[in-house]
Amino acid sequence: MNDEEIVKFFEKEEVLLSPDAVELLKEKSDESLLKKILEKRGEEVFISREFIEQLIEEEKKIPLPVVEVKRASDFKPISKEYSPELKFLKEYDVSGKCNCGGSVDDFVNLFRDRLKKTRKMLEMRVGATGITDIGATGGFTKGREVRIVGMVNNKMITKNGHVMVELESEEGVAKVLALKSNREPERSCFEKANTLLLDEVVAIDGRVSDPFIIASDVIWPDLPIRTQKVIDRDLCIAFMSDLHVGSRNFMQEQFQKMLGWLNGEMGDENGKELVGRIKYIIIAGDLVDGIGVYPEQEKELVIKDIYEQYELFLKFVSSIPDYIEVIIAPGNHDAVRRAEPQPEITKDLLKAGNGRMHVVGNPSLVDIEGFRTLVYHGTSLDSIIAGIRGMSYQYPEKPMVELLKRRNLSPIYGENPVVPESKDYMLIEEVPDIVHMGHVHKNGYDNYKGTVIVNSGTWQSQTDFQVRQGHTPSPCILPVLDLRSGRMNVINFMKREVA
Ligand SMILES: [Fe+2]
Structure with missing residues (x-):
């Protein structure tokens, strides 16, 4: 960047630089440093060279944690022989730009769309007459x-x-x-x-x-009863969510153990037959802990820079074997708009590496080996658990069933913010074969009328907030769906067992 570009960058934010500060930034030629200055300046509107030097020193003191993933040299996964069968069903993709002004009319149109389409689904069930x-x-x-x-x-x-x-x-x-x-x-x-x-x-x-x-x-519109889908190809999908990279509670050691396992580093024989058949990994949001998601979050963070949180996340993703397709959706902690539907995480945060990393919106519908897979972070589960008697955080599969029954991922308006797009993206218009959510930090599985339900828990240990809420999470448990047998395998990386 030249002098003029640097000055312009800060002028946009109404921040002035001393001439020697401009000189230093030109020397460093580091765009992330510019963003860091804006983040750290507080109320300061004049930035001196000393301020930047101090910031650089501070940054040096906290290096990103080192990612250490073991790889077995004799690992010969069968899934490497298969080419992926993956289609992104555009219907759920959102542009990131709301096509509306957020007026009362836009909300009326959204509700009209919901009413019309859900009525159609009801008619399919009970007949139009x-x-x-x-x-x-x-x-x-x-x-x-x-x-x-x-x-x-x-x-x-x-x-x-x-x-x-x-x-x-x-x-x-x-x-x-x-x-x-x-x-x-x-x-x-x-x-x-x-x-x-x-x-x-x-x-x-x-x-x-x-x-x-x-x-x-x-x-309710509900799902039709079908038999659970299975295929002949000998492949598996692994499900993850709620890593919360950057949080002091992110369980890096166990996460690395799991990445080592994906690379054939068993330690013992557990899951060896299974791991070589994993062809797909879906990560359903809350990849990082984010910044300013809740009051006083700073105290819970070991990485206080959103770019660095994603940088570390990407280091982990790059340790996943390259024949595995990785599908990544955002959650309420990620750096996209909070209101749903959420667009995919932008390229400046998640630089797609080798073409096998697929960044999608929340919710998203993905066709994996012919399995219509609905991926949703699960933010609305809070309101379903609060709104229906008998629901609890201990059994996340139950509120997931309630959402499927209603064919709507976010029925209660106002409980979690929704953008009034021209259509209701939260409707479950297509009957899914697999529904994957996270958010509640508790694993749960079910088969509802032939649809596989999975909540993939978390890789974060119990937070202070969860202690106060009396919520016990189930960290480091990786569900793996065998697409041939239809069986859900559960690998516990706290204990390293196959259940
Ligand atoms: Fe979440």
Whole structure:
């Protein structure tokens, strides 16, 4: 960079430099140093040469941790013989630029899109005929049976303990009562109504009893029942999330042990047969701990520079054998916009190395060997766990099932920020074969109607925040799905065992 470019770079931020500071920066010719100065300057608007020299000295004192990954020379993985079968289904890709102004109209359009598409999914399940317009139910005689579809815009418990919801569509609003009862079928209808979430779209069966509709059933769009997909190719997918590189709680030793294992460095025979068949690794967000994600995060960080956090992350990724395709999505700790859908992490942070590293948005739909794989960090799991009785952080597969039932990755508006793109990217329009999430730092697995559910836990030990919340994470457990047998294998790098 020449003098003029350096001065311009800082002028944009309304920062001035002394002439000898410009001279020094020209000498160093290091673009990351310029960014570092802006980060570290605090309120300072005038930067001297001394300030920069001091910063350079400070940086020298904290070298990035050394990455040490062992590699076995006699390792002959079978997956090396296979070429990857990988397609990125563009539908979930987001540009990073919101195509809207964030106006009320944009949100109205987003909800219209959600209503229209979820109604279609419901029609696929229960049939298009027999659904009554919400607006028409007012004129119906008492006792008439109806099926209505709408978005839950209010939910309350009446003083008699019944669940009352307002169901809204473009034609009007219906007040629905699910009566509290110990008798079937009312009891199960009441239980279902009790789990309704704000802003989700459902069908409700009931009978007219002006001004209410007395519910007899609640129907979600849900997934069709299929048999779990398997293939003939002898390959596996490994799942990771929530590494939190840069945090003092990132478990580097165990992570390196796992990377060594991927390189055939067994130590013992555990998982040897499995590791050579891994062809794909998906990392579902929170690659790094980030900066300023929560108050006083500084105290928890050993790397306080976001570029360095990603630099270290990339060092680890480059230790993954080069015949393995690595798919990387962001999470709420990563350096992209917080609101979902999140765009992919930009190239200046994740320099794609050798072409086998694939950076995608959150959420993303990826076709791996014919398995439609839905990758979502899982930020909305917090609101599902808080919003439905019986959910807990100990069993993340349960709220994941609830999201699949609703065919929506983020049903409750406002609980986690959503950008009003022209369509609802959080809808699960395609039936996935695999759903991979993280975020809650607890491993969980299930098979829901033929869809493999995996929560890949974390590589971060229990944080102070989690201690206060009473949440016990399950760090360093790597789930590996065998695509041929359909079996989920779980390798514990705290203990190094195959379960
Ligand atoms: Fe997260």
